[in-house]
Amino acid sequence: MTNKTKTRAFAAALLAGTALASAASAQNVNFWYHFDNADNPMSDLVEKFEAENPGITVTAENVPWNSYYDQLYTSIVAGTAPDAALVKLNALPRLIEMEALEPLDARLEGWEGLEEIQDNLLNLTAAADGTHYYLPVQYVVLYLYYRTDMFEELGLTPPATCDDFREAAKALTRDTDGDGRIDTYGFGFRGGKGGHDHWGSLVLSREGVGFGAGELTSDAGVAGTQFVLDLFQEDAVFPPSAPNDGFKEVIGAFQGGTTAMTIHHIGSSAGMVEALGDNVSAVPVPECGGGRWTSFGDESTAIFANAQDKEAAWKWISFLSSPENNAAFNVATGQLPVTKTDSANWTVHEQRFVDATIDSLPFAHLLPNVSETADFANTVWPVAMQRALIGELSAAEMNAEIDALYND
Template sequence: MKRWMIVLFFGLVLPGLIFSGGAKEQKAEVKTVRFWYHFDNPETSVKPLIEKFERENPGIKIQAEMVAWDAYFQKLLTSIAGGNPPDVSQIKLWWQPQLVEMKALAPLDDYIAKWPGRTDVYEKIWELTRHTDGKQYLMPLQMVILYLYYRADMFKELGLKVPTTREEFLDVAKKLTRDTNGDGQIDVYGFGIRGGRGGHDYWGTFVLSSGAEIITKEGKSGLTTPEAIAANQWYIDLFRVHKVSPPTTPTDGFNEVIANMKSGKTAMTIHHLGSSKGLVDVLGDRISAAPVPRGTKGAWTSFGDEENGVLAASKVKDEAFKWCAFLATAENNALWQKSSGQISINKSNGQTKEAQENRFMKASVDSTPFAGVLPAHPKVAEFVESVWPATMQRAFLGQITSEQMMKIFEEHFFGKK
């Protein structure tokens, strides 16, 4: 009888124990988080950070894909439309309104509320990245604030001071624009303007600080007021009237603008910390930085940014946020910035000796109080990607007036009257 009871026990109980063990193994199954990202330098790798994360989180694997910048947003939209987006993607702030309207991003408020590192992120970043519906869809990754690059050696040679107002800026730009070898041809231009894609930041520095607003606090257009049109005309005149920028200005992009600074063809331009290493490698102490000059209504510079977003379609949202939080934690964020060349989002990293002594980082931090973003509007992404560069080029070429240019922008956001 006892023998039969033992057999019955093993026959009924043991399979259950085996099955239970199998269930535990299933629960321990590794989750994969697909991550899309971008670095200006395609040779830069996130492998060390991924390896560190996976050691600390053995149940999660990160499948990373570097995406070319020129195709990034379109590729992301295509992946969303096709139902196969990544779990986590770097997101530009001006993409957010369109992606939220598409219901493509998952709200992260509940995750962030429980994340211990939240208070070490600059409050200004939370403020700027929070969507107009009051929700937080983006996890901060890197801070990019634009400032003025200038050739310190040329300023010293001509006895010039770094401009702090737009009037001083124009005066300095004219003096820096000169024929250096007496052949009757301009060899150095005072200011390198980015007339192509991405140049809206340069435009904003001078136009949005001098009376123009894309959308007012009342939700109306602030683009076609006399003040706004005059501010835009002032910017157009830098190229067309004062000729302080190269003839190639209407089509110059990032590569051309930076190459002109390196070669000495231009004496000033606007960009961020990401360009500092390449410029220093060529120019050393001859290149320096300062906050952009003030306009007639104060100062404005672009809070360029990249955050991480968890896609709404992700089936591994918990793991995806864990990866985002890992990258936003001070120690790991400092490692990310060594690869990206940008500024850490963490207060604690901003207090390091290196951050305090680096002239480019100082220009960034000093510009934080007046750093701004374009309005959270579904049409901002299209404005930046195509409407602004195409319209700015036409104005630089004299094909349209300042007023016509601003009306095109107004119609883009508000429709035809």
């Protein structure tokens, strides 16, 4: 081999080695999330992050909500989980049980953005033993939406109690065009997945009713679920589609005038105002059985234990929970920012919806922070609720199934 040939071979080997080293040091973050919103900010956020963090590539995959957790749990079992993902608090116990999550406490202690996170959010999203696996990225509190034009037409005031709620719903369920068919129903009930928050506001508010042994099967617990069933089966104030209705159906019916009330959060307010203008407002959910209960809704991010580059994953999720980036995320999603700076400058939502959120905070609650809650939210509640609404289960039988999940 000539000297020239040796030189060329050496150069080729050097270039190949450099390429291999570069590939080995490449930092990649596979991130899963779920957005129903047409205005999706993720591409812009990824572009900004990659510009600020040369060498890190983020692949953000939008997974449909209806199959999100099924796909997530399956990927964990298969060893193909993403490096990081958007997650809800009710999934935390199961993810811990699966040993799927990376603890964040050490990283949080050294993070300069820690002081920016709104007070109490890290407490609310911590695991039962106080360990932090989640980094908050947005939050909401559920309240009651109502059609101000319909209420004014009938001389009604927003319901403060369950009795008020029932009477208002009955008055608002009517044939408005005289063709003998109901055109507007009093309340849009979400009988499909995610509707446990509607049920909870009418049931879990009652004294002594919760998920402890015998609480749902008590007289008060059964009476709460029976109240929900009576609204559908006797009063007919829910649309006939209620047993199968999900988020899109419930919100669409309210915006289209098919229902006069529903329960959701500030994330829907922009669409509500766009569709209805001043004909929509919000108040806290009614007091039922002596108390009030509404759901604190979170969206956080987590790093998975199998992440190939946990430091790169941390840089990405902490980027999403930092000022300006968190605002961009929440401007598009329609929920509330978790940073103090972004919150202080927040003008995305109209004040009446912000007020309804704040007024609801004193009685906002979380579902039990145990592994059974994932089954409750994803399968046990929606299946039992649908069966109860169509008469296949009694209120007592439905509540007994939920009680058995948590306490047997």
